[in-house]
Amino acid sequence: MTPQLLVVGDSLLDLDVAGSVDRISPDAPVPVFEEGDATARPGGAALAATLLALHGHRVRLLTAIGADEAGQRLRGLLNEHGVEVLALPYRGHTPEKIRLLSGRQVVLRLDRSAVTEPVGEPAETALVALAQADGVLVADYGRGVTSVNELRRVLATVAGSRPVVWDPHPRSCGPVHGMRLITPNEHELPADDDGTAPYADRLGALARRAATARLLWRAGGVALTLGAQGALLADGSPVPLVVAPPLVGEGDTCGAGDRFAGAATAALAEGALASEAVQLAVTAAARFVACGGASHYRQDSPATPAPGAFGLAAAREVVARTRAAGGRVVATGGCFDLLHAGHVATLRAARELGDCLVVCVNSDRSVRGLKGAGRPLVGQDDRAQTLAALGCVDAVVVFDDATPLGVLEHLRPDVWVKGGDYNLQEPGAARPSGGVMPEADRVRDWGGQCVLVPYVAGHSTTALIHSARRTAPAAPEEARRSTP
Incomplete structure (x- = not known):
């Protein structure tokens, strides 16, 4: 109870x-x-x-x-x-x-x-x-x-x-x-x-x-x-x-x-x-x-998602303040499962392109749809909090779809950034990992610019996972089976 x-x-x-x-009162300076x-x-x-x-x-x-x-x-x-x-x-x-x-x-x-x-x-x-x-x-x-x-x-x-x-x-x-x-x-x-x-x-x-x-x-x-x-x-x-x-x-x-x-x-x-x-x-x-x-x-209730640096409403406030000051809004997105140096380099480079950076993060369900069972390794709340703790990130929005297009329709960033492993051709064009950037056309529709920032070779979540699995010690049962 x-x-x-x-x-x-x-x-x-x-x-x-x-x-x-x-206005100020004519009777007194108040x-x-x-x-x-x-x-x-x-x-x-x-x-x-x-x-x-x-x-x-x-x-x-x-x-x-x-x-x-x-x-x-x-x-x-x-x-x-x-x-x-x-x-x-x-x-x-x-x-x-x-x-x-x-x-x-x-x-x-x-x-x-x-x-x-x-x-x-x-x-x-x-x-x-x-x-x-x-x-x-x-x-x-x-x-x-x-x-x-x-x-x-x-x-x-x-x-x-x-x-x-x-x-x-x-x-x-x-x-x-x-x-x-x-x-x-x-x-x-x-x-x-x-x-x-x-x-x-x-x-x-x-x-x-x-x-x-x-x-x-x-x-x-x-x-x-x-x-x-x-x-x-x-x-x-x-x-x-x-x-x-x-x-x-x-x-x-x-x-x-x-x-x-x-x-x-x-x-x-x-x-x-x-x-x-x-x-x-x-x-x-x-x-x-x-x-x-x-x-x-x-x-303020337990069911309310953590706001502030998180959530669409908070991101819209950041965007509104930036635009009111005449600044440029930059956004980027991804799964950010197992945050690594390549992610950080991309985020820093994106922030340099404008006056605020909003990061769109795939939800757990969205990551599973893209990456398959067993992913993500890190839950969406922890991923969002880790990203928000970076000095180059102004707001984080978690989205549930396969792409962040719904979030981008609300924010309409001036610049949409992806790492250099993407390319900007029409949907269906391949990148090294076989993906596309389906948001590109819509970003252009409202006058936004899509850009790539340099890809940091040798850094990927998938590679980290494979490396960890190769170097992980064998379970006791497996070790016994492998003993002559």
Whole structure:
């Protein structure tokens, strides 16, 4: 059965107001914001719980919500997503965080009900639910929930038998001792460093600060979130674990910490080690940001392909930005099974021909259709991630057909590149491996140019596979048969 998770913490109602800014006020040197549509969503601990529910987890939320209009709206959103609310006694207003956005840019943030009333002690039913949870996430936003004495006492008790993750806030009284994992960002660590050192030195300083914080908080581990650099885990080992994200998106980072802490909690509740939980959390947070972050939180689901540097939508954004800047779009494609020096040479040469490079990669099914059973040796997700990690690659699109023509119709690159083992004659013309370039005519139709780049002799996936099979040691049974 799916573990029962419980989120404890301060909930808010978040409101994003879309609009535009195209002039300066005549009354003062400030931008004039033309208001458009507004979108409400859960915020704070309520967002952390909602994201877990959207990813198929059974979730309860122990929080304080006011009896005002904002509170009613927040309860409705939580109910819509299947989050069971366990209410703490509270007579204050529901905090609201309002962002005014022009495009992707936040123009202004307005906080309402910043001063809150004291939060009361939890009811017995809430304490029972807390004690029965398979995993607990404390989403601390410094608004009073995590200061409740009885709640802190029970959290310390629960931490002795099951994973409790604490996402801290600098305005709160700090995590309870004994947490399995604490997930601060750099600004939520105890002060120690001014942050002015170069990144390599700064990473060492952050590792020391995380290790010191772990001892101070008496926690099993501290997973320091580093934004686009991923996360650093200090768990008492002599050397910290640094986990880089598999992709870096340009979406809204609001809520990424909640997604990270929630994913880590779910993984620990399912029996993962802290190192495994942090790796899963980094990937989840990266996908969340690349999907658009909190402003598009409903779209981030396990079935959604990893976006950001991956996928047709991301590639189209790269193409649009390049063309808006007057640049040239280059694309190339292939199976890229067992990436080798010949592939890298082709990709680098292709990137030199323009201002962005989109790589179209055959899916696993497409490779099997072209190469036969037993191929690919490397799955499409791993192939795509490896390609995206190359500095000369701007976006990767996996396609399912025999050719990338469908992708090219969407992107319409200015230059379509293949290695020199292809030729550009009409369909049916042979190349050394017996293939053709069926995309050539369509690329010319929209004014694109097809080019070859030099073929690196002696490098091919097929040759690598044959060589590996020739040099592989014989299986024990085969070895025995060959013995005189």
